[in-house]
Amino acid sequence: MKPAGNSVTARDLVVEYPTPRGTVHALSLDRLEVDGGESVAIMGPSGCGKSTLLGLLAGLARPTTGTVTIGATVISSLQEKARIRFRRQNMGMVYQADNLLPHLSVEENVGLQLGIARRAADADGEVEALLQRLGLAALRTRLPDQLSGGQRQRVAVARAVIHRPAVILADEPTGSLDPANAERVIDTMIDSQRAIGATLVLVTHDPSIARRADRIIELERAILTAAAPDAVAVPDAV
Numbered sequence: 001m002k003p004a005g006n007s008v009t010a011r012d013l014v015v016e017y018p019t020p021r022g023t024v025h026a027l028s029l030d031r032l033e034v035d036g037g038e039s040v041a042i043m044g045p046s047g048c049g050k051s052t053l054l055g056l057l058a059g060l061a062r063p064t065t066g067t068v069t070i071g072a073t074v075i076s077s078l079q080e081k082a083r084i085r086f087r088r089q090n091m092g093m094v095y096q097a098d099n100l101l102p103h104l105s106v107e108e109n110v111g112l113q114l115g116i117a118r119r120a121a122d123a124d125g126e127v128e129a130l131l132q133r134l135g136l137a138a139l140r141t142r143l144p145d146q147l148s149g150g151q152r153q154r155v156a157v158a159r160a161v162i163h164r165p166a167v168i169l170a171d172e173p174t175g176s177l178d179p180a181n182a183e184r185v186i187d188t189m190i191d192s193q194r195a196i197g198a199t200l201v202l203v204t205h206d207p208s209i210a211r212r213a214d215r216i217i218e219l220e221r222a223i224l225t226a227a228a229p230d231a232v233a234v235p236d237a238v
């Protein structure tokens, strides 16, 4: 299924940070195109700009130059308030750390996301149904510190998809898990992505996780600092 409205496109992206030692070129990327409903894994050496790219796709930051478009919305042109609103309603994010709120139960952590996305009608029913589907219902009243690392990360996936986002962005979601738990988390993520027809962009260092996506994109090192002029920038990463 390729629903309209949730394609991810980036063009001519450059991210630079001024630092006391000179300008850091964090990312240089000519073109990225992900179809609506597609899953893509982004791989590449440490420091090549994978997290920076994900932050731009999420609308957490704007590029120094270039554009990011989600569906029909050029999010890189939105002012901060509009970007935050767009992100809350349309994006689901998963990080290496689960970032669950420690004083809230599993169902409260997941339910909170619905409220934030302002789609709170029948929140309890929606949360319950999702936890059932993901095999997490028995854990719904537990606090995060009463869960294993793998369980916490599956709850983080539930929280990322409960509001049926157009796009799921995941930054090393299995990075702190053993292979068996990593497998369960990626299963949960890809099952959920397909169930809601979302687009998935996943950053990982793990080839076996990357292979679960429809397509793998290798991002090459694109860093050039004034302090290290011998470092070579390699654009045209995709």
Ligand SMILES: Nc1ncnc2c1ncn2[C@@H]1O[C@H](COP(=O)(O)OP(=O)(O)OP(=O)(O)O)[C@@H](O)[C@H]1O
Residues within 6 Å of the ligand: 017, 019, 024, 025, 026, 027, 044, 045, 046, 047, 048, 049, 050, 051, 052, 053, 223
């Ligand atoms: N706020 C910042 N100020 C200066 N440099 C930054 C900033 N944020 C990131 N960088 C630099 O930009 C480059 C890209 O960082 P990024 O975190 O995107 O890489 P990555 O590919 O995700 O790395 P890793 O695989 O190690 O997580 C790095 O060299 C990093 O040091």
